[in-house]
């Protein structure tokens with residue numbers, strides 16, 4: 001069954017699907033029945049053409065079966081036998097298409113019908129002419145009789161047979177749409193493949209002697225030395241390392257099938273990827289020795305390829321004409337490839353002269369489309385070739401744009417005019433190669449920097465260790481320098497805000513994909529889609545830091561859903577980790593196919609933070625996310641989101657993503673602009689921020705406190721709303737602007753909500769600037785589990801109203817299930833960020849659409865901005881723990897946090913209470929139900945929270961609080977080992 005892969009079918013079928021499935025079942029039944037009837041046909045049974053009044057019916061399908069079989073034989077003759085198979089085939093085809101709602105193409109239906117008719121008529125006619133009759137039926141049935149009778153007088157027996165055969169072929173094509181040319185191609189290809197295999201096997205058993213420098217050097221058997229060897233066969237003092245002096249059988253090279261050759265993974269993968277149907281024939285093993293001939297320059301030739309040889313096969317003019325001794329001495333002198341690279345320019349010039357003189361077969365040509373099979377030959381490259389290959393890319397100082405430099409050559413070798421149609425994208429006026437090139441130029445400098453910073457870090461640690469030792473160690477073992485907190489003696493930074501040098505500098509060491517490889521992949525994509533009968537043309541290639549997008553122009557009538565369904569098959573066919581299909585590219589009539597790059601670049605946070613886009617952002621809460629597929633920085637404003645849901649499986653890069661957001665805020669916002677409440681059930685991820693002046697309260701790790709913190713936010717939100725109403729503004733920015741304006745005008749605004757007695761002041765205090773508050777919850781599912789439904793209500797309440805009051809939520813979870821990301825939460829949090837998830841359902845839970853299951857992990861994400869339906873693929877920026885530490889220490893040195901005490905208190909005042917909740921605070925403020933619960937507990941002798949919850953129909957939190965109050969009043973004992981509490985109060989009298 002051709003199931004649409006990657007798509008989970010709905011459990012219940014639609015109306016049409018039900019009918020089709022019933023049709024399938026009935027079709028199978030009818031086919032089986034007909035088969036039984038035909039096979040057990042007995043000419044003596046009563047039927048349309050036979051009369052019998054008595055006796056039992058012999059046909060196993062009964063009297064009806066006998067009639068059916070008789071009719072079938074009468075009509076189609078011996079061709080009645082394949083009828084059940086045809087029936088089965090037709091029902092199966094109809095059934096398997098049940099998921100595809102293709103628009104009715106009457107041309108196709110018409111040709112199919114015509115084809116079927118032709119097939120029937122010609123098959124019956126041919127059977128009638130060529131087969132023996134069965135029983136009393138004509139072998140072609142009545143149809144065959146008619147056809148034969150009509151055509152025989154016109155064409156005679158031979159002519160009729162020929163005409164019918166050709167018409168049969170026409171009918172076949174009309175019905176199935178399979179081209180005979182393809183059939184012929186297929187047969188040819190299989191035959192060639194088998195011949196090649198056979199030849200390979202045969203040749204594999206006969207070792208071949210390959211002679212190096214075949215064109216220039218006389219066969220060694222013709223040399224005087226060889227003659228001496230022949231004369232003195234016992235001579236043993238031959239230099240084993242000398243390729244010319246060794247006996248020819250010592251360097252005998254036995255060609256083996258490619259699969260047997262030990263190759264590096266990369267080479268094997270490349271070979272697999274590059275093998276397109278068109279190139280398979282060309283890559284027949286018979287080419288191998290011929291192609292590898294120029295490469296047999298070194299004795300090391302037959303060694304398996306080493307790591308240094310994992311380079312794409314390309315032109316290699318340097319190697320031509322250089323003698324073995326030259327190369328060996330160079331290698332001995334310069335085992336550092338960079339030195340070799342420095343010399344390559346000079347040698348290139350020399351080599352160019354020499355290579356012009358060389359015989360044609362000794363030159364390695366530019367790889368062209370037809371040479372794709374050569375890629376599989378990578379294992380036969382010598383180390384020298386790969387080194388000089390590196391030279392080609394590394395030592396091209398004056399070629400700014402390597403692709404452009406090679407473009408003219410490439411255009412020449414692409415004789416196929418359509419190549420020019422493919423646009424290889426450079427979105428930002430700066431190609432992928434340029435970026436990587438710049439990064440690799442900077443690499444050497446970076447190395448030096450790295451060394452410096454390592455040294456600095458080391459010395460810093462030593463200093464800290466000494467300081468720690470000087471301090472009185474308050475407990476043995478706790479004076480370990482690695483345990484001591486680092487916030488002592490931090491020098492105060494001089495810059496107003498943290499600088500980018502606190503972050504790891506970008507250092508890319510990634511070989512970008514060549515233009516040729518991209519085009520090859522594009523062709524492969526087209527070929528693979530053609531295998532699935534999808535006609536599409538690659539019209540644009542956009543290489544990015546992590547993936548490359550191929551834009552496809554689909555043939556008219558091809559539905560994009562077919563390609564989406566094939567995502568996994570395509571990934572397999574293209575040997576890719578995952579393929580994501582972008583069904584709609586806004587503003588373009590194409591679809592996108594996103595394939596992971598072979599070499600993935602890391603997106604460093606310092607790069608993205610330093611981007612023009614982020615630098616120029618003016619919003620109140622700017623954050624960076626990473627790079628988009630084209631390598632452009634993606635930045636957003638949290639205040640516009642205004643809340644964000646982050647989800648992805650464990651290890652997908654959520655925490656790094658959240659850290660990047662926090663760091664971006666720390667880079668742009670002062671504590672008076674933005675404050676954080678961080679909730680971290682995992683106790684590891686956000687605790688690192690403890691002590692920065694932006695915190696409103698210490699990082700919350702206890703989930704009960706987390707509930708209180710959210711409650712405080714609700715109270716703060718209500719307070720802010722009242723203030724804004726009193727000041728007459730509609731949002732936080734307006735409020736802050738108005739305060740500033742009033743202060744500048746000499747009329748600072750006093751708190752209009754202040755009442756005497758609220759504080760010890762005589763007059764209402766002045767209103768102060770209100771910062772935005774960002775509430776970050778690192779594992780939201782934990783919070784939901786521990787605190788329960790209340791959290792959902794608090795979050796929903798905050799999410800609905802908090803936007804204007806400048807309170808923003810960032811909720812991260814690794815469990816994107818509907819019990820965590822509930823409808824209520826989803827409806828109120830419009831911005832979503834999905835990292836890799838395991839299933840399409842999870843992706844739908846987060847984004848309301850699939851796609852996140854095809855991401856590549858390590859910060860690869862889909863970002864759905866508020867109010868949009870198109871996701872943006874972003875490769876998340878990477879911030880290491882050291883980066884976070886540095887920025888945190890920088891802020892810690894600038895100031896201490898001023899925590900607000902009440903945030904984690906359970907008594908938040910009436911404003912933070914949810915509907916139906918009552919305030920219950922400290923010891924003196926007993927819950928309204930306290931007396932009743934005390935009476936109940938004393939009477940029932942059970943002091944469990946759940947008992948109180950059930951009896952009084954109250955939430956867990958409140959019940960737990962009341963029970964704690966009972967404990968404080970000595971009515972119940974503290975919980976024992978098993979969590980049960982003993983009732984200490986005496987039972988009521990009369991019990």
Ligand SMILES: Nc1ncnc2c1ncn2[C@@H]1O[C@H](COP(=O)(O)OP(=O)(O)OP(=O)(O)O)[C@@H](O)[C@H]1O
Nearest residue numbers: 649650651652653654655656814858859876877878
């Ligand atoms: N943007 C990125 N670039 C490169 N590597 C990344 C990126 N983001 C994450 N990683 C890598 O993935 C690893 C896991 O990331 P992270 O800890 O953020 O995952 P997580 O989803 O938070 O997992 P968990 O839920 O278990 O904490 C990181 O240690 C890092 O090596």
